[in-house]
Amino acid sequence: MSEAPFAQVTIVGLGLLGGSIGHAVQAFLPGVTVVGYDADPAVREQARALGLAHRIADEAAQAAEGSDLVVFCVPVGAMGAAARAIAPGLSMGALVSDVGSSKETVAAALAEALPGHHIIPAHPVAGTERSGPDAGFATLFRNRWCIITPPVDADPALTARLLAFWEALGARVETMDADHHDKVLAVTSHLPHLIAYTIVGTASDLEQVTQSEVIKYSAGGFRDFTRIAASDPTMWRDVFLSNKEAVLEMLQRFTEDLTELQKAIRKGDGEVLFDHFTRTRAIRRGIIEMGQDDARPDFGRSDHNGTKSAEEE
Amino acid sequence: MSEAPFAQVTIVGLGLLGGSIGHAVQAFLPGVTVVGYDADPAVREQARALGLAHRIADEAAQAAEGSDLVVFCVPVGAMGAAARAIAPGLSMGALVSDVGSSKETVAAALAEALPGHHIIPAHPVAGTERSGPDAGFATLFRNRWCIITPPVDADPALTARLLAFWEALGARVETMDADHHDKVLAVTSHLPHLIAYTIVGTASDLEQVTQSEVIKYSAGGFRDFTRIAASDPTMWRDVFLSNKEAVLEMLQRFTEDLTELQKAIRKGDGEVLFDHFTRTRAIRRGIIEMGQDDARPDFGRSDHNGTKSAEEE
Incomplete structure (x- = not known):
């Protein structure tokens, strides 16, 4: 304009x-x-x-x-x-x-x-x-x-x-x-933050694994969670208190799904696990295609020498 | 040498x-x-x-x-x-x-x-x-x-x-x-992958929120989970089946911690949430200091024009 x-x-x-x-x-x-x-x-x-x-x-x-x-x-x-x-x-x-x-x-x-x-x-x-x-x-x-x-x-x-x-x-x-916004964000933002805050807390409270081991070997997946678990505590306390209903509803569904995978692991049911892990790849492709994330492997993270792993190959 | x-x-x-x-x-x-x-x-x-x-x-x-x-x-x-x-x-x-x-x-x-x-x-x-x-x-x-x-x-x-x-x-x-390795990796790698696979599945199964909305608004936190939930399904099925005990133990602890935060949200107990969210920042700092992650905000993700947000400021 x-x-x-x-x-x-x-x-x-x-x-x-x-x-x-x-x-x-x-x-x-x-x-x-x-x-x-x-x-x-x-x-x-x-x-x-x-x-x-x-x-x-x-x-x-x-x-x-x-x-x-x-x-x-x-x-x-x-x-x-x-x-x-x-x-x-x-x-x-x-x-x-x-x-x-x-x-x-x-x-x-x-x-x-x-x-x-x-x-x-x-x-x-x-x-x-x-x-x-x-x-x-x-x-x-x-x-x-x-x-x-x-x-x-x-x-x-x-x-x-x-x-x-x-x-x-x-x-x-x-x-x-506003109501629909609160449901959409409960799943795309609020629940992910809650889960990330939880797992980072769990990892730092273990007796058998030290905090320095958690930090050292975080490249196996854990470090992605620590980024969003470093977000502003006051802001996020308020988000969870103000969008309580939608967050609790999404959390309920997440827990049901997690329980199902937990059961599959306990029973040794590889087919349930494989099917689930295959479905989730499609969402990632959608996000890359919509330009909402960096398509380079590992987010194009810098390696030790400050060069990009994906660009070196 | x-x-x-x-x-x-x-x-x-x-x-x-x-x-x-x-x-x-x-x-x-x-x-x-x-x-x-x-x-x-x-x-x-x-x-x-x-x-x-x-x-x-x-x-x-x-x-x-x-x-x-x-x-x-x-x-x-x-x-x-x-x-x-x-x-x-x-x-x-x-x-x-x-x-x-x-x-x-x-x-x-x-x-x-x-x-x-x-x-x-x-x-x-x-x-x-x-x-x-x-x-x-x-x-x-x-x-x-x-x-x-x-x-x-x-x-x-x-x-x-x-x-x-x-x-x-x-x-x-x-x-x-080997035994200690399996416990350390259960928390730094296997549990994060299981959680990420779960939440991406949960988000794609909702009735009230469409998959295209999940993709569109993924920058609020969700997209970080989709990266690791795009990992190889065969490899990860095998990891969970082969490290069953340690994964189930870590999952048990995670669920306990999540239940505690869920209860705090339901009761409106902001202090429990704030205290938890403050503790988790320290782990992120440790990972950055150990050189195990990219310190730039948002992993230095590219924006629309292919330039780095952190470098533009």
Whole structure:
């Protein structure tokens, strides 16, 4: 589009996501003013030094003044409190959005804190295992999906502007119900994180195998789990508490499937195992074809000398 | 070392591991002759075209003739049959080894098939999600650990030569009991693969969430699991059947830990979740410090334009 969808954007919460939006708006929407705010004075100082925004507000009540888009980038459990703090400076015409990983509870918390305001939640499915203001970068959202969950009474023009905003940041945008979003993400993101956190914990608590052995021989598969189990603990605590029902439902199904494979191992039933392991290859191919992962073996990991294994052959 | 530890090496089974050994010996032990064999004629033909060995034998009984090291690189359930096929051409002085992912059952299968021979099992903890002769490359073992599990009556001179062989291929070598190996690998490799296979299966069987949604939004964590769930089904079926006891024990512990987190989610106990998620970060740091994984965020995955996210910032 020729014109920027918003004139001034306020980002509340300057961690990995908030910081990346700050970089991305400055890089890809050059006419737009970015105002940043974080409840933590040390983060505000760091954000200033990193240039995450044109201006960093020191008072919550002033952060939203003059902005036509306010994006909350705090842990989902902190959305309500952040919105209440921002409310006094928020104009009635401004669009309120967020980047939270669960959408039904966040929509409810924002609606309760900001009655009468325009609220359209969103969730860019992007991130790394790093957290904090210095973890952000402008291209985090490029080629990633952003899911917008407009309430039934949302203004279509505002939904279109939010969509244009995320597309300008490089994302591909999809809209769906908050309820459906929460089910989809429970399986593609929340359950994988829970499983990864669990197995890394299990491995570090064994008596027969030392932690240094676990670390040493992690290339056998374990290390892939440690990456996502290094994600921000506060953010993930809040995700599980706020998307409880969908997570517990997916966990139930996972446990049933795991029990079936466990039984096959105990009984020595190789056919059940082989059939299951063959089916799961197709999903990987789909992900590579959709451009949602690196096709190089081992993610193209660097070897000891900093060269790529896949490129050396 | 100035002299090669073996003069002629036979590789039985020319998939990812066997093919990589073929490339690596030719690259890093230039004086050593490599003979290859695979039970599948199509694989033998492909191996010839790829130059995986100096010579590809067409008969199992001829493959080991004149070799002072024979390395079995077949699925662990096929070790006994492969050894029996090779036996007629195997000299009594040759060292027999393998690359299997479980060691107690493999040691027993080789000993039964080759009575009176020198057998020292080994396991290079290296691999990618690819399989087949064209998946191999010379640097697969560089900076990876290779675990040697010499039986109590092994000739120390032969153990030393096998150690030198793996070091020449770039690996760091450690020796331990087969029993301990199987426990360590159950947690660092076998359990992670079982969990990954399970969750990818669970995700593809849901009614409320389509497979295309799972693929689309996989960047939220799920895609990391699909990489290892794309590993060779025959190899992994055999691993679970051959290391049954240790896998079931680790699975039991994992399930207990998962049940605890499930309960915390159900009760809304954020403190239990937060404490657990904080502990698991330390293991990731250990793995990065040990040089066993790529420290760049997101494994330095390429973005849409083929550039690295971590390098752009």
